[in-house]
Amino acid sequence: RKEVEQDPGPFNVPEGATVAFNCTYSNSASQSFFWYRQDCRKEPKLLMSVYSSGNEDGRFTAQLNRASQYISLLIRDSKLSDSATYLCVVGVGNYQLIWGAGTKLIIKP
Amino acid sequence: DVKVTQSSRYLVKRTGEKVFLECVQDMDHENMFWYRQDPGLGLRLIYFSYDVKMKEKGDIPEGYSVSREKKERFSLILESASTNQTSMYLCASSSPRQGVQETQYFGPGTRLLVL
Numbered sequence: 001r002k003e004v005e006q007d008p009g010p011f012n013v014p015e016g017a018t019v020a021f022n023c024t025y026s027n028s029a030s031q032s033f034f035w036y037r038q039d040c041r042k043e044p045k046l047l048m049s050v051y052s053s054g055n056e057d058g059r060f061t062a063q064l065n066r067a068s069q070y071i072s073l074l075i076r077d078s079k080l081s082d083s084a085t086y087l088c089v090v091g092v093g094n095y096q097l098i099w100g101a102g103t104k105l106i107i108k109p
Numbered sequence: 110d111v112k113v114t115q116s117s118r119y120l121v122k123r124t125g126e127k128v129f130l131e132c133v134q135d136m137d138h139e140n141m142f143w144y145r146q147d148p149g150l151g152l153r154l155i156y157f158s159y160d161v162k163m164k165e166k167g168d169i170p171e172g173y174s175v176s177r178e179k180k181e182r183f184s185l186i187l188e189s190a191s192t193n194q195t196s197m198y199l200c201a202s203s204s205p206r207q208g209v210q211e212t213q214y215f216g217p218g219t220r221l222l223v224l
Contacts, residue, residue: 004151034212043199043215044152087151095140095159095205097213099151 003027004100006088011105017078021103023088024070030098032091033064033071037084038102044087047073075105083107112136113216115200121222128187130219132200140203141183142213143167143175145196152199158183159205190223197221 006023013019025033033050048055050062050071061074071090075082088100116131134141140159144152144167154167156175164175172194176184183202187194197220201213 002151008149043218045215046212049212095157095165096154099144099153101149101151 002101003098004088004090006086006100006103008101009104009106011103013078013105013107015078015080015107015109018074018076019078019105020072020074021086021088021105022070022072023100023103024068025088025090025098026069027090027092027098028069030069030090030092033062034089034091034097035060035062035071035073036087036089038087039084047086078105078107080107080109113200113202113214115198115216115219117219118217119220119222121224122187122190123224124191126187126190126223128190128221130185130187130198130200130221132183132185132202132216133181134183134200134202134214134216135181136202136204136214137180138202138204138214139180140205140211141177142201142203143173143183143185144199144201145169146199146218147196155185190221192223195221195223 035047036044037047038044054063059076085102087102113134142157143155158177174186200216203211203213
């Protein structure tokens, strides 16, 4: 079983729709959680950190469920520019980040 | 703005060649990382360094070595390249906070093809 699991997609979503991704992690000692975004043939960039209380940044909402060991990302009013691969990342220990393989999102006009 | 640069965007090498990948960051970050990314797999950590001349093995260090002689520079070395080392190599840096992983900032990546 992978330490961080994501549905690879692709999710094909019409522009303006709401889309949600989940990510499960196996290490209950995980301390920090992130969503990164990676455009095609580019490097990953931080989208948002995920806090225990959940957090929102504009159209993006991230939630953490420690009991069930999953994090989620909700994108409202999706834009064409949201098309990318979304990487779920979990921090364990002082330095280690465990990366999911990513969920591909395609927003269609 | 954090800037992480990598010496090459694309590289083609032959089996058995020694390969050097260089990474430089300009934000005085203590931590630096080398990952490889392959289709269908998450980023996998090869090596990381939390200080000059310090290095730690990641999940897949076999066939690789690293060097960190200066704080801003972290080099990845493939001693004898093999075809299974064909991959995208990503360098990242971060600034440590006690007990908490911080945002990692990535370079643009090097696509290495080993023939």
